[in-house]
Amino acid sequence: MTERPLPTKDRLIRTAAELFQRSGYHGVGLSELLAAADAPKGSLYHHFPNGKSDLAIAAATWASDGMLRMIAASFEPADSFMEGVETLCHKIAKLFDKSGRWDTCPISATLFEGPDNTSFRDHAYHLYKGWISEVTHHARRFGLPAPEETADTLFILLQGGWQLARARQSSDVLRALPGKLPAAKTD
Amino acid sequence: MTERPLPTKDRLIRTAAELFQRSGYHGVGLSELLAAADAPKGSLYHHFPNGKSDLAIAAATWASDGMLRMIAASFEPADSFMEGVETLCHKIAKLFDKSGRWDTCPISATLFEGPDNTSFRDHAYHLYKGWISEVTHHARRFGLPAPEETADTLFILLQGGWQLARARQSSDVLRALPGKLPAAKTD
DNA sequence: ACACGGCTAGACCGATTGGTCCAGTGAGGA
DNA sequence: TCCTCACTGGACCAATCGGTCTAGCCGTGT
Numbered sequence: 001m002t003e004r005p006l007p008t009k010d011r012l013i014r015t016a017a018e019l020f021q022r023s024g025y026h027g028v029g030l031s032e033l034l035a036a037a038d039a040p041k042g043s044l045y046h047h048f049p050n051g052k053s054d055l056a057i058a059a060a061t062w063a064s065d066g067m068l069r070m071i072a073a074s075f076e077p078a079d080s081f082m083e084g085v086e087t088l089c090h091k092i093a094k095l096f097d098k099s100g101r102w103d104t105c106p107i108s109a110t111l112f113e114g115p116d117n118t119s120f121r122d123h124a125y126h127l128y129k130g131w132i133s134e135v136t137h138h139a140r141r142f143g144l145p146a147p148e149e150t151a152d153t154l155f156i157l158l159q160g161g162w163q164l165a166r167a168r169q170s171s172d173v174l175r176a177l178p179g180k181l182p183a184a185k186t187d
Numbered sequence: 188m189t190e191r192p193l194p195t196k197d198r199l200i201r202t203a204a205e206l207f208q209r210s211g212y213h214g215v216g217l218s219e220l221l222a223a224a225d226a227p228k229g230s231l232y233h234h235f236p237n238g239k240s241d242l243a244i245a246a247a248t249w250a251s252d253g254m255l256r257m258i259a260a261s262f263e264p265a266d267s268f269m270e271g272v273e274t275l276c277h278k279i280a281k282l283f284d285k286s287g288r289w290d291t292c293p294i295s296a297t298l299f300e301g302p303d304n305t306s307f308r309d310h311a312y313h314l315y316k317g318w319i320s321e322v323t324h325h326a327r328r329f330g331l332p333a334p335e336e337t338a339d340t341l342f343i344l345l346q347g348g349w350q351l352a353r354a355r356q357s358s359d360v361l362r363a364l365p366g367k368l369p370a371a372k373t374d
Numbered sequence: 375a376c377a378c379g380g381c382t383a384g385a386c387c388g389a390t391t392g393g394t395c396c397a398g399t400g401a402g403g404a
Numbered sequence: 405t406c407c408t409c410a411c412t413g414g415a416c417c418a419a420t421c422g423g424t425c426t427a428g429c430c431g432t433g434t
Contacts, residue, residue, distance in 0.1 A: 008381080008382080022303075023213070023300065023303070024211055024212075024213060024214075024300040025211075025214075026210070026211060026212075026213035026214040027211075027212070027213040027300055029420070029421065029422085030421075030422060030423085031420075031421085031422095039382085039383095040381095040382055040383045040384060041382095041383080041384070041422095041423085041424095042381075042382055042383055042384070042425090042426095043381065043382055043383085045423075045424080045425095046380080046381060046382080047381090051422065051423065052422065052423090102299075102303075102308070104295075104299065104300070105350075108291075108350065109300075112289075112291065112353070113210065113211040113214055113291070113296075113300065116209075116210070116289075121289070121354075124354060125354040125355065125356075128351070128354045152351065152360070153367050155347065155351060156343075156344060156347030156348050156350075156351055156360075156364075156367070157343060157344070157347055158347065159346065159347035159350045159351065160342065160343030160344055160345065160346035160347030160348070160350070161343050161347070163292075163295065163343075163346045163347070164315070164339065164342060164343055164346065166299070167308075167311060167312040167315045168312065169312075173339070173343075177343075180340050180343070180369060182367060182369060195411080195412085216390070216391060216392085217391075217392060217393085218390075218391080218392095226412085226413095227412055227413045227414060228392095228393085228394095228412095228413080228414070229395090229396090229411075229412050229413055229414070230411070230412055230413085232393075232394080232395095233410080233411060233412080234411090238392065238393065239392065239393090375434100376433105376434090377432105377433095377434090378431105378432085378433085378434100379430100379431100379432095380429105380430095380431090380432105381428105381429085381430090381431105382427105382428085382429070382430100383426105383427090383428085383429090384425105384426100384427100385424105385425090385426095385427105386423105386424085386425085386426105387422105387423085387424075387425100388421105388422105388423100389420105389421080389422090389423105390419105390420085390421065390422100391418105391419080391420065391421070392417105392418105392419090392420100393416105393417080393418095393419105394415105394416085394417075394418105395414105395415090395416085395417100396413105396414100396415095396416105397412105397413090397414100397415105398411105398412080398413080398414105399410105399411085399412070399413095400409105400410100400411090400412100401408105401409100401410095401411105402407100402408090402409100403406105403407090403408085404405100404406090404407085404408100
């Protein structure tokens with residue numbers, strides 16, 4: 001997993017993201033993480049002087065960037081807002097199935113349950129805001145009446161949907177999400 | 188906190204629920220937990236032979252029962268389904284504010300991030316099913332056209348809404364939830 | 375050819391983890 | 405009165421935690 005040719009720093013970030021999503025910040029030990037990334041302790045503390053917490057923030061940011069790209073890739077080629085929503089939900093459903101269906105949202109897994117450090121929580125909200133404002137942008141572009149509120153609702157549906165999908169072990173929940181968005185009016 | 192007259196076992200369950208919600212299963216050490224509950228280690232392993240994991244399941248079940256009562260108390264005196272939803276969302280918003288606005292859903296905090304034990308995940312879904320079927324029952328009672336689907340959606344909105352509320356540090360998200368439920372038709 | 379510095383490798387550290395074990399303790403029944 | 409047993413209190417344990425530190429590898433610039 002997470003192939004070898006990548007530079008050590010990137011390998012650390014990717015495996016950290018992966019493991020934190022699976023077991024949460026406190027649920028992953030450095031030894032397990034370093035073994036999975038095939039990196040020695042020295043490298044970790046070279047690239048991330050503050051150790052685990054620095055790495056966690058980097059991992060969450062990296063995962064968030066991926067999500068941001070997924071949102072953009074769903075809405076940009078779409079002919080309507082709802083078409084973008086549909087594409088996004090299907091992409092996320094696929095991601096869910098690929099993840100083994102037990103992972104948590106990368107940001108909440110990594111940052112909300114981290115040390116009670118305020119900066120962790122602030123960063124989490126910062127990343128979430130990025131997702132929401134990206135959706136808001138597209139909602140506005142398609143002339144939706146209440147772009148901010150619609151973006152909020154989509155975010156809520158995705159977060160809650162992911163949770164229920166995880167409990168049910170089925171991505172069907174995620175695929176059914178578009179029908180629950182009030183803006184499903186077909187203009 | 189969690190006053191003294193309660194029997195030790197109950198004190199353990201309550202403080203476990205509280206702490207797990209704040210920091211997650213792996214984020215709370217036994218020493219911290221026992222200190223908060225003012226109980227010695229011997230008592231923990233007397234009441235819960237399997238230690239932390241047994242306690243976690245008991246704590247999640249206890250928290251879930253409280254939620255179940257809150258759902259019932261919201262819908263039973265209501266004159267319509269939407270009135271019940273409104274009441275429930277406001278109750279939860281209050282709970283959110285009282286919790287310090289950083290806690291996680293007690294079940295996902297306790298069970299989803301616990302040991303990768305399957306029984307943990309199964310129990311989590313079992314508890315969630317309890318919530319959803321309670322809502323389904325009331326939806327059917329009020330003659331809603333699609334009771335199961337409506338209950339699912341309410342669950343999704345509550346889970347996602349809680350998450351966004353936590354990020355934003357504001358319970359307004361939760362209070363606005365009823366308006367996002369498609370069944371908001373006023374019959 | 376040599377020195378420099380980014381990076382790796384892993385031994386080592388004290389603190390804390392979850393868990394075990396047993397000697398009390400004290401209320402209730404015989 | 406004494407026995408019993410559910411319960412408490414805490415010493416103790418190996419394992420693991422996150423983190424520090426230093427020795428050396430190796431590519432690059434001069």
